[in-house]
Amino acid sequence: MQASILLPRCIAGPLAQGLAALTLVVLVSGGFAAAADGAAARNERLRQRLADGVLRWGGDAEGGAPFQLRDPKDPGRVIGFEVELADALADVLSHKLGIPIVAEFVQYEWSTLGLGLLESRDFDCIISGFEITPKRREEMRFIRPYYIYAEQLVVRADDERIHGLDDCLDKSVGTLNGTAADRTLEERGVRHIVRFDGQVEPYLDLEAGRLDAVLLDTPIVLYYASVNPKLKNAGPPFGRGEYGIALRPDDEDLAEALDDALVELVRNGRLLSILRRWHLWNADQVALALSPDRETQLRGLGFDADGRPRPEAELPPVDPVDIHVIADSARSWTFPQYAPLLLKAACMTVFLTLCSMAVAVVIALPVCLARLYGPPPVPWLALAYVEFFRGIPLLLLLFVLYFGFSSFGLQMPAVATAIVGFGLNYAAYEAEVYRSAILSVPVGQWDAGRALGMTEATTFRRIILPQALQTALGPMTNDFVALFKDTSLVSVIAVPELTKEYLILSRSSLKFLELGLLTAVLYLCMSVPLGYLSRYLEHRFKSAR
């Protein structure tokens, strides 16, 4: 722009002025060319980076409205203002790079999003009500924020004692574990902080009188508290903070491109539309407008040049989301709609259990044999295996296998990791089951086998092992039942199984009881038949003795 204005002047003007201007032109145009070259090269790298046409973003649909939740019309779909934001970003990126790019939501556990991004690299960025904090900034690359939230204290509608956080110092206050609100409560010295993993439970406890107040982010308050006539806000919102999109520090090209794309959405008013559609737009959002072209951004964000919100009437119309979307889901979701989703998740649970048990049963035999019959120090090593895998929590094992090993470049898919983790852990238990079963076979059976001229190995294989397996089948079936329930742990490494699906669906609809009963029935369908099988086998073999 500037270069083309300067050019005619330098031809018309005096020589000295002309020379100076010429120098400037050369410098400026040279600089522009370099910048253009840089952008072109970056875009080329990005085209290769995003060659599969997918921008993967990690979030947790358990987070619910308005972030990510299941669609009231179709519980199999994820909607939310962050879904719309991710789609819009992908659109801009696609347009800029000239290749088709779609945003893909990766269901994750909120508490392990950071590990999923940095260690196992399961997605490109986090968009999940993820607050920008100094500590997170040290590890991740945040682009500019896309929303300014505040903390809002909520109390029971009939509560006249609490008007702000200062009235709560000796009261029980609920919040979400690990959030900015949690840190606020700690810094303010609130005595009894009750930390939850879901945003619904604190309000349920508040309603039930188990809590005196709940401190959470304003978007959550909007969808879970303000729609509940039994609750009210106590005092104005305070403690503003920013939700940001986090990337890996080594992913600078994508970070810059997403930052550019977000600026674009700010300028062209698309972010405003999304926020207004979800009832999230307010005066605080003025802080999203940053220099250099702050004025354009202010306009795009629905503010006048002085940063005052423009009247709603002047803003383009939007198609607002029903603020009672959660109640809507509760009303409109019917059994035929959500049952298949739970059933599908139950299939994953069954699959995980079967595969893990198969792995465990196979690994357990050599471990057990090494422990019983190996020459030293083999039995000691086998015992170490048993003690180690039996002694460490499964959760820890899954974490280390999935996030720990991936930092050494040893990456396994989440499902495979889960199967290996459970397999190793349960093998320790099964090895002990085998061991006691083998030892329970009378020594006389060994004598009988040997007295017939069989070798030790043949005696073991043909005489001892078949009897031991009969003894072991009962306890093994019991472990099998336990494993069905233990598989619910794998949601920490983002394997979509039954319990997680239940949590997601119930937080999008508050149908805790109804969905819970169905989920329980599904678990019982898996475990009760196994229980019968266990008792049948036990009875059969007992009578055979």
Add this chain to the structure above:
Amino acid sequence: MMAQTESEPLISVTGLVKRYGDRRVLDSVSLSIGQRETVALIGPSGSGKSTLLRCINGLTAWEGGEIRVGPHRLQAAGTPGPNGAPSRQVRRLLGMVFQDFQLFPHLSAADNVGEAPRQVLGLDRAAARSRAAELLERVGMASYAASYPYQLSGGQKQRVAIARALAMQPQGLLCDEITSALDPELKHEVLSVLEDLKRDGMTLVLVTHEMGFARRAADRVVVLAEGRVIEEGPPRQVLDAPRSDRTRQFLSRVLS
């Protein structure tokens, strides 16, 4: 099968010493058992009878002396040279029947009998089946071929156990108090099987408390006490006119 004459003993035990800790369970026992001979080993409990039997087919290790069975030689623990392979050779010559049967509970009567021929001798399924059928017939258990051990009475179990030992076509049987766990009316069926075997020329070494049977069927009675052979000879002599006080004491207690 073996190039052996009748006069050569099938089993010869020389200076056998077995200790459990400080206790000498077998204190320099020497004993020789000929082909086709039936020997009854008697004596007070704890005298080492069962241990001697277990040493003979290599189920238990010992500290001194040696055992010859046919051409095979078993040596004390710690003696250079393997005992595993010779033990298995010895077990091919001598079957063993236990007081508590030790049938394989997961196998039918026929499979109990046929398992070792299949696994050790390499017989195919059909051959093992027919051998099992033949032997079960011989012990009067033909109609129980498909039964599992838990479906059989004690006497029936013991007869299957004998058939199982015979399936390896041994020259002798070591019987360790095989009627002790049986009711009196069931003992008879097992003892009559033993008498049949004796008639067919099987060498029998019986640890027993059945003095009546010993008197009737044994060629020789050996009395063990405190790990020593204190007396041996024909049943009439040992049982009716014992030379040793210790034997007399024992017999008076058993026979009263």
